[in-house]
Amino acid sequence: MSEHKNSQVIRDLIDRLSRLNAAEDWNGPLNPSQFAALSYLARANRFSRAPSHVAEYLVTTRGTASQTLKALARKGLIRESRSATDKRSIRYDVTDLGKDMMKAPSGLANVIDDLPEEIVKDLTGSLKTLVREILKTRKGRSFGLCRTCAHHRNRGNGAYCNLLDVSLAPPDANEICHEHIAA
Amino acid sequence: MSEHKNSQVIRDLIDRLSRLNAAEDWNGPLNPSQFAALSYLARANRFSRAPSHVAEYLVTTRGTASQTLKALARKGLIRESRSATDKRSIRYDVTDLGKDMMKAPSGLANVIDDLPEEIVKDLTGSLKTLVREILKTRKGRSFGLCRTCAHHRNRGNGAYCNLLDVSLAPPDANEICHEHIAA
DNA sequence: TCTAATAGTAGCGAGTCGAAACTATTGCAA
DNA sequence: TTGCAATAGTTTCGACTCGCTACTATTAGA
Numbered sequence: 001m002s003e004h005k006n007s008q009v010i011r012d013l014i015d016r017l018s019r020l021n022a023a024e025d026w027n028g029p030l031n032p033s034q035f036a037a038l039s040y041l042a043r044a045n046r047f048s049r050a051p052s053h054v055a056e057y058l059v060t061t062r063g064t065a066s067q068t069l070k071a072l073a074r075k076g077l078i079r080e081s082r083s084a085t086d087k088r089s090i091r092y093d094v095t096d097l098g099k100d101m102m103k104a105p106s107g108l109a110n111v112i113d114d115l116p117e118e119i120v121k122d123l124t125g126s127l128k129t130l131v132r133e134i135l136k137t138r139k140g141r142s143f144g145l146c147r148t149c150a151h152h153r154n155r156g157n158g159a160y161c162n163l164l165d166v167s168l169a170p171p172d173a174n175e176i177c178h179e180h181i182a183a
Numbered sequence: 184m185s186e187h188k189n190s191q192v193i194r195d196l197i198d199r200l201s202r203l204n205a206a207e208d209w210n211g212p213l214n215p216s217q218f219a220a221l222s223y224l225a226r227a228n229r230f231s232r233a234p235s236h237v238a239e240y241l242v243t244t245r246g247t248a249s250q251t252l253k254a255l256a257r258k259g260l261i262r263e264s265r266s267a268t269d270k271r272s273i274r275y276d277v278t279d280l281g282k283d284m285m286k287a288p289s290g291l292a293n294v295i296d297d298l299p300e301e302i303v304k305d306l307t308g309s310l311k312t313l314v315r316e317i318l319k320t321r322k323g324r325s326f327g328l329c330r331t332c333a334h335h336r337n338r339g340n341g342a343y344c345n346l347l348d349v350s351l352a353p354p355d356a357n358e359i360c361h362e363h364i365a366a
Numbered sequence: 367t368c369t370a371a372t373a374g375t376a377g378c379g380a381g382t383c384g385a386a387a388c389t390a391t392t393g394c395a396a
Numbered sequence: 397t398t399g400c401a402a403t404a405g406t407t408t409c410g411a412c413t414c415g416c417t418a419c420t421a422t423t424a425g426a
Contacts, residue, residue: 006303007292011204013310014291015219016242018201020317021194023242026415033382036198051405059199059206064383066406071381088391088404108197109190111316119309120189126298126306127196133294134203209384216413234374247414249375254412271373271422 021108028104029075033058037068038077042094042102045146045175047164049091053178057143077101144180147173151181204291211287212258216241220251221260225277225285228329228358230347232274236361240326260284327363330356334364 022032030038040057041049055065069092072078077098083089112120135142146152151163152173159168163179205215213221223240224232238248252275255261260281266272295303318325329335334346335356342351346362 005292005296006307007289007295010295010303010307010310011289011291012222013307013314014197014200014204016240016314017197017310017317019219019242020314020321020323021197031381031414036202039195052403057199059202060382061384062405063385063407067382070406086392086404090405106190106194107317107320108194108313109188111313111320112190112193113188114316115309115312119312120193122305123309124189124193124196126302126309127193127200129298129302130291130294131196131199131203133297134200134290137290137294138203140203214383214412235372243413244415245374246376246416250413253375269373269423273374 017108021106024107030072030077030101033068034072037065038072038094038098039102040176041078041092042099043176045172045177046091048143048176048178049093050089051092054092056141056178059140072098141178142180142182143176143178144182145173146175146177146180148183149177149180150183151179152183200291204289207290211284213255213260213284216251217255220248221255221277221281222285223359224261224275225282226359228355228360229274231326231359231361232276233272234275237275239324239361242323255281324361325363325365326359326361327365328356329358329360329363331366332360332363333366334362335366 025032025035028035036058037054040054044053044057051065051069052062054069055062058065058068069078073080073092076095078092078094081091081093083091115123132142134140146161146168147159149161151161152168153160153162155167158170159173160166161168161179208215208218211218219241220237223237227236227240234248234252235245237252238245241248241251252261256263256275259278261275261277264274264276266274298306315325317323329344329351330342332344334344335351336343336345338350341353342356343349344351344362
């Protein structure tokens with residue numbers, strides 16, 4: 001039988017899908033990597049917006065991530081903010097211009113929105129499983145939402161992080177955290 | 184609610200998955216684009232191995248595809264073969280060395296192989312739907328298997344292509360064709 | 367026949383990519 | 397307290413992708 005393996009077919013579909021998606025990015029002012037970095041920063045909480053976090057999320061090196069972030073800063077889409085407590089580290093915040101950039105329509109998003117809800121649910125679950133399992137073999141971080149983390153505690157109106165020992169303002173808990181550990 | 188849209192989540196998962204997959208390629212002698220081009224050539228039939236076909240499959244330009252193919256040829260993984268009937272066109276054939284390269288183990292493939300059969304089936308179906316719908320809006324070709332094409336006809340032991348008016352040897356029908364139209 | 371379409375390529379500038387070398391901090395232990 | 401070692405970020409390098417434009421060669425069609 002010259003039928004191809006299931007894993008080969010899926011691998012190919014994922015590659016094709018991301019190429020089709022990336023081809024759209026190239027038409028805009030941002031290339032796919034820059035868009036991915038900006039998109040991450042827009043969804044990451046204040047503890048997770050350093051170059052090294054972006055590097056790990058994008059599965060690349062700190063050097064490469066550094067260059068991509070410099071390019072975004074040059075274009076005025078993010079702004080660097082130095083830490084007072086640790087003079088080595090930098091946090092990049094997304095500017096209003098950067099936030100606008102995230103609103104651009106996407107062909108892939110349109111297609112997904114037209115899919116039946118049940119299919120979307122299953123697809124999301126399957127993709128999450130794949131990402132989780134690969135991250136397990138690579139010992140990579142999950143980058144899940146703060147409020148779904150094992151260190152997250154509800155506290156009055158807000159919340160608290162047991163790992164970093166800090167109070168969490170409302171937005172923090174709904175954003176991505178690089179310290180995330182599945183509860 | 185600051186919950187993100189389903190489409191955004193799925194888009195992100197696909198990007199993350201392809202980055203995790205691509206990161207593995209970088210460890211080898213081929214970069215992700217070169218690997219994708221080689222993988223395509225290894226599965227495409229003799230009518231579909233020209234630079235312009237690779238370009239359309241990889242959703243890029245002929246110029247970029249041309250460079251990637253030259254790089255693969257330099258590494259001895261593919262060999263160019265000029266056409267006798269049309270002196271403009273070139274067909275690249277995968278060498279034995281190139282075929283060996285395709286056997287490299289993949290972390291993503293391993294994870295997929297461990298998934299329950301039912302999940303794999305649903306996932307494949309959903310991803311195929313997404314690719315099909317996006318291609319529809321872009322007016323792109325489907326690049327399906329020859330034997331699932333509307334122009335495919337069984338004929339004795341072999342098969343026949345009604346579009347190109349040629350007999351199909353056994354391997355042809357099980358390979359990708361750039362002229363593919365869903366039956 | 368002559369012009370338009372097609373196939374492939376070369377070169378440009380911006381940027382990604384890993385890798386290695388480098389600076390500036392911070393942490394920790396003797 | 398001094399003195400490394402670890403950490404955070406950057407820079408540079410060479411190979412390459414990427415869209416784009418301009419170009420050559422060939423073929424198709426009016």
